Amino acid sequence: MKRLLVVPAVLLLAGCAPATNTATDDFDLRVGALTTQNVLTLCQASGGLDEPVEEVGGSVTASDPFPAFAPAAEALAAGHIDVGSSGATGVLTALAGNPDLVIVAVEKNDNDSQGIVAAAGSGIASIEDLAGHTVAINEGGTGDYLLRKALDEHGMSIDDVEAVNLAPADAATAFSSGQVDAWATWDQYLVSAQVDLGATLVAYAGDFGAQNPSVHVVSREFADAHPSGVNALYRGLVACADEVVADPSILADAYRDAGVSDAVADAIISHRVPTIAPADEEFAAEFAELASFFAEQGMTDGVIDTSSATADVRTWVEG
Structure with a gap:
């Protein structure tokens, strides 16, 4: 049974030091979904994360949805949630203040959203x-x-x-x-x-040529402590995305429930709905290019180090 985790407003804190691997068979994956209908939002709302997380001994809780990644990043930094979502640009900006974030899943579509x-x-x-x-x-x-x-x-x-x-x-x-x-x-x-x-x-x-996919990010503390929990998260996202690919009306209905018109909901699913891919070496290279572009444009103070900010978690297990 899901429990509702209410997250208070928090101040952006400095990044926490990575935790040692203290994995247990009893943990909560605390989800900070967005009001946008991305895969994490849909998957948490439908209960699609519950089974894979429970298979590795965990449970899923949810905060109230965040209107944007900035407050979710604050909650991640403060240790109030374990996973959130953003465009890649939002994570890059957040990394300037909290380097202990790890992108673990990437949404792929036709780059027309x-x-x-x-x-x-x-x-x-x-x-x-x-x-x-x-x-x-x-x-x-x-x-x-x-x-x-x-x-x-x-x-x-x-x-x-x-x-x-x-x-x-x-x-x-x-x-x-x-x-x-x-x-x-x-x-x-x-x-x-x-x-x-x-x-x-x-x-x-x-x-x-813009490259700013929706991504799903966990705190390094949670990643270090519960690698199989992160793997379960990834598997749950893949399964939920596959369900929407098979039946895009799921996405349209979610948007209608969020208040958009029927015409807008139908237009959204006329585009290819996203699938989930790993934050692998190819994505890591794209993310590093994004960091270089931000620096060239004066959007950040120098090039943000993204070398530890992505992880291909498909084979992660507790160790």
Whole structure:
């Protein structure tokens, strides 16, 4: 039976030292899911993590969902949760303050769940057309990265536009009311802008080489103490993702329950739904490239060391 773990607001703490391998047959995997309907959110809500975790002697508890990774990262740093989700950019930013985070699973799709849209009537139809216009982003996160990457790939820079830092909900309001001309965004926000507001798709992330998949991350303390628990988490995510691939209506229904329109839910699943892949050597190289890009753009103070921030956990067991 799942228990609800209520996580209070916490301050971002310095990273904890990795724990020694003190694995037991009795542990809680404390899940800090997001309000976004990613694989971890769906899997925790459906109970899909319970069986694999119980097979290795653990149980699953859940916090109230987090609206973004930043507060989830604070909870991870403070030891209130063990696993959370983010775009790769969010984890990279968090690593600057807490190096004891490990990406253990990566969502793979056609790289068309993130992108840039422009308001109808703005005259913006291409990346080059963004010059001189206002663009909503979430500074240091997915939107900021998408905009900078798109501009860079087209020989432009962030100085060529007027970037406006807004949280997703505020960006949606600003975009719908004409306060900004374009929006670098993701997931239901990207689809809703097109379906509900008639926005023009300027480009998907894959069109300009952006690499910011959704990832699932655990604290190093939990990873060191319960490697078979992390392996069970991974196996549960794979199974849940496979279920959604077989029946995408699961994802559509989750979005409807979260409040999006039927048209938006249907449009979301018209794209390939994600599968789960390991944070293997290929992903580790991509993540290191992302760190280099952040440093080149002045988004971080130097290149963040990502060498210990990924792990292929498919063979992890207690030892």
